[in-house]
Amino acid sequence: MGAAYFYHLTRAPLEVTLAMLLDKARGAGWRVAVRGVDPAQMDKLDEALWTTGGDESFLPHGRAGQPYEADQPILLTTLADMPNGASCLMTVAGAEVAPDEVSRLDRVCVIFDGNDDAAVAHARTQWKALTDAGCTAQYWSEESGKWEKKAEKEATG
Numbered sequence: 001m002g003a004a005y006f007y008h009l010t011r012a013p014l015e016v017t018l019a020m021l022l023d024k025a026r027g028a029g030w031r032v033a034v035r036g037v038d039p040a041q042m043d044k045l046d047e048a049l050w051t052t053g054g055d056e057s058f059l060p061h062g063r064a065g066q067p068y069e070a071d072q073p074i075l076l077t078t079l080a081d082m083p084n085g086a087s088c089l090m091t092v093a094g095a096e097v098a099p100d101e102v103s104r105l106d107r108v109c110v111i112f113d114g115n116d117d118a119a120v121a122h123a124r125t126q127w128k129a130l131t132d133a134g135c136t137a138q139y140w141s142e143e144s145g146k147w148e149k150k151a152e153k154e155a156t157g
Contacts, residue, residue, distance in 0.1 A: 001155060002105045003136040004097065006123055010114040011142050014092060015048035021109055022049070022059050022074055025088045030106055032074045033086035034061075035095040042076045045092070049074070094122045099133035114141075 009017055018034065025032045036042045042063070049059050062069055064077035075084040080096075082089065090109040091097050102108045112123040131137050131153045139151040 001103050001136070002107050003138060003155075004102045004108040004110060004127075004130050006127060006137065006139045007109060007111045007147075008114045008120075008123070008139065008141045008143070009111065011145065014111065014113070015045065017111060017142075018045065018090065018092065019049060019059060021090060021111070022061075025090075025107070025109075026059070026073060028088075028106075030088040031072075031084050031086045032088045032090060033082040033084060034074065034076045034090045034092065035080075035097075036076070036078055036092045037095050038093060039078055041093055042078060046076055049076075094119060097126065097130070099130055099135050102130055102133075102135040114143075 007017060022032060034045065036045070046063060049061050059074055061074035061076060062072035064075055064079055064083065069075055070083045072084045075082065075086065087106040089097060089101055089105055090111060092111050097108050097110060110123060110126055113119045127137055127139070134156045136155040137153050138149055140147050141150045
C-alpha cells in the first residue's frame with residue numbers, strides 16, 4: 001500500500017520542485033506519471049524538464065498521446081490513464097487523485113502552490129478525502145527554506 005505525500009510550494013517554483021521529486025522517484029526505480037489539468041501547463045513542464053538541472057540531471061520523459069508513451073520512464077499527461085505502467089503518480093495544478101490510486105501505487109505526490117488560496121483549499125480537500133478513505137498521507141512544507149514533514153496520518157481500516 002502506498003502513501004500520498006503533499007508538497008506545499010512556497011519558495012521554489014513548480015518546475016524546480018517537480019524535477020527534484022522526479023529525480024528521487026527515478027532513483028527509487030519508479031516509473032512516473034505527472035498528471036495535470038491544463039495542456040498548456042504540461043507543455044511548459046515538458047519544456048522545463050529538458051532544461052532544468054543541466055546535463056547531469058537529465059530526466060527522460062514524454063507526453064501522453066505521443067509515440068512510445070508506454071516506454072517513457074516519466075509521462076506527462078492530463079488523463080487518468082498511465083500507459084507507461086507508472087508506480088508513482090505526481091499531480092500538479094489540482095489534478096485529481098483517487099484513493100484506489102494511492103493504495104495501488106508505491107507513491108502519490110500532490111504538489112500545490114502555497115501562494116494560491118484556491119490551490120491550498122483544494123489540497124486540503126484532497127487530504128481529507130484521501131485520509132477519510134483510509135490512505136496514509138504526509139504533508140511537507142518548504143516554508144523554512146528546506147523541506148520538512150509537518151504532518152502525517154497513518155492508514156486506517
